[in-house]
Amino acid sequence: MVEIKTADELNKKFLREGMWPTIFCNGCGHGVVLEYTFWALEELGLDMDKVIFASGIGCSSRLPGYINADGLHTTHGRAIAFATGIKAANPDFHVIIFTGDGDCAGIGGNHFIHAARRNIDMTVIMINNFIYGMTGGQLAPTAPLGSIATTAPYGNIEHPFDISNLACALGANYVARWGVSHPYQPIKSIKEGLEKRGFSLLEFLAPCPTAYGRRNKLGDIKKHWAWYDDNTILIEDYEKIMKYGTEEEKAQVKDKIQLGVFQDIQKPGFFESYEKLVDRLREKETKAKEGKK
Amino acid sequence: MIEVKDDWCKGCNICIDRCPVDALEESDNLNRRGVRPPKLKEENECNYCRLCELICPDLAITVIPEEDDKKPVKKTLLTPVGGKLK
Ligand SMILES: Cc1ncc(C[n+]2csc(CCOP(=O)(O)OP(=O)(O)O)c2C)c(N)n1
Ligand code: SF4
Ligand code: SF4
Ligand code: SF4
Ligand SMILES: [Mg+2]
Numbered sequence: 001m002v003e004i005k006t007a008d009e010l011n012k013k014f015l016r017e018g019m020w021p022t023i024f025c026n027g028c029g030h031g032v033v034l035e036y037t038f039w040a041l042e043e044l045g046l047d048m049d050k051v052i053f054a055s056g057i058g059c060s061s062r063l064p065g066y067i068n069a070d071g072l073h074t075t076h077g078r079a080i081a082f083a084t085g086i087k088a089a090n091p092d093f094h095v096i097i098f099t100g101d102g103d104c105a106g107i108g109g110n111h112f113i114h115a116a117r118r119n120i121d122m123t124v125i126m127i128n129n130f131i132y133g134m135t136g137g138q139l140a141p142t143a144p145l146g147s148i149a150t151t152a153p154y155g156n157i158e159h160p161f162d163i164s165n166l167a168c169a170l171g172a173n174y175v176a177r178w179g180v181s182h183p184y185q186p187i188k189s190i191k192e193g194l195e196k197r198g199f200s201l202l203e204f205l206a207p208c209p210t211a212y213g214r215r216n217k218l219g220d221i222k223k224h225w226a227w228y229d230d231n232t233i234l235i236e237d238y239e240k241i242m243k244y245g246t247e248e249e250k251a252q253v254k255d256k257i258q259l260g261v262f263q264d265i266q267k268p269g270f271f272e273s274y275e276k277l278v279d280r281l282r283e284k285e286t287k288a289k290e291g292k293k
Numbered sequence: 294m295i296e297v298k299d300d301w302c303k304g305c306n307i308c309i310d311r312c313p314v315d316a317l318e319e320s321d322n323l324n325r326r327g328v329r330p331p332k333l334k335e336e337n338e339c340n341y342c343r344l345c346e347l348i349c350p351d352l353a354i355t356v357i358p359e360e361d362d363k364k365p366v367k368k369t370l371l372t373p374v375g376g377k378l379k
């Protein structure tokens with residue numbers, strides 16, 4: 001295998017020719033998540049004939065269309081259900097789901113909950129831009145309190161979903177949240193998520209200058225991207241400050257969104273347990289038959 | 294060397310803004326979207342850290358290190374800084 005060193009070579013391998021450039025707006029964070037995923041796939045050296053992508057509906061859900069690999073662009077919120085089907089049909093495939101906060105935490109919430117609970121082998125990459133970008137900016141269930149959306153013109157009064165926290169509570173094997181502006185940790189984290197058997201969630205906080213930033217007066221693209229640096233904190237730093245910091249330091253970080261790896265465990269995945277179950281029943285059946293002879 | 298696919302660039306200027314050594318600027322040519330893709334400044338301290346390549350949302354940049362031209366790597370913007378109190 002030729003070792004890929006530059007972005008140009010990477011793009012030649014992974015991008016679906018003719019689809020690029022994207023339909024995404026100027027300054028949208030989705031493309032960055034795609035690039036991080038490419039590097040993770042390349043570094044792992046996965047056979048792309050064994051990787052299948054699935055997505056629902058939304059700007060984020062268009063990502064598989066740009067990848068030179070098999071993919072299913074399904075109905076809104078249902079990508080995880082389709083992906084479960086792919087995995088059931090052939091557990092040898094790596095299944096990666098690109099989904100948005102609306103797609104995954106909103107309309108697809110129940111699919112997400114149960115896939116995480118059942119620990120289905122898949123990697124869910126949820127791009128959280130706090131908004132329904134594609135349809136023009138309706139309020140997403142992940143939007144911070146006070147956010148302005150077309151359906152929340154006076155500011156959001158609903159408490160946001162912390163989807164990473166939820167996935168941890170459901171016992172998902174791997175859960176991490178990252179931003180898009182610092183490349184190395186997220187790439188490493190996607191690799192870990194892909195290698196993990198069972199359910200992994202990678203949540204990305206991504207700027208949507210058009211539907212979220214503009215409406216919430218977060219300034220131009222530069223300022224909007226900077227918002228994520230100013231309002232996030234690494235979980236390790238957060239915990240240290242909360243334990244040893246002064247009151248002033250604690251007050252400074254207490255409302256920041258935490259980034260990092262939140263859960264990294266190894267419970268048996270659904271299909272692992274299922275295989276064992278089938279083996280056990282087969283054995284029982286053969287024993288019963290032998291008994292009759 | 295920095296290669297930019299002019300027609301892929303949408304002009305967000307994130308690369309210019311985030312370069313840790315301020316090595317990039319808008320070029321003089323307009324692409325077909327009417328934006329000015331980035332280029333290296335005439336005088337620059339680019340150390341091929343590849344941050345611009347990795348965070349370009351439109352995958353328009355490729356960084357090709359010049360082997361014989363070693364410069365000190367400044368990694369300030371490569372790790373999340375949100376937690377560090379300013
Ligand atoms: C069943 C159904 N209901 C509603 C819609 C309209 N719709 C399309 S995309 C979308 C929201 C997508 O939001 P998100 O998943 O956050 O993606 P983003 O565009 O923000 O990346 C909605 C409500 C639809 N396509 N199908
Ligand atoms: S509407 Fe938002 S999420 Fe959709 S492409 Fe534009 S910036 Fe990206
Ligand atoms: S980050 Fe990419 S799209 Fe944005 S200005 Fe630079 S080259 Fe153009
Ligand atoms: S490679 Fe690094 S130093 Fe060079 S232009 Fe890009 S961001 Fe700046
Ligand atoms: Mg969204």
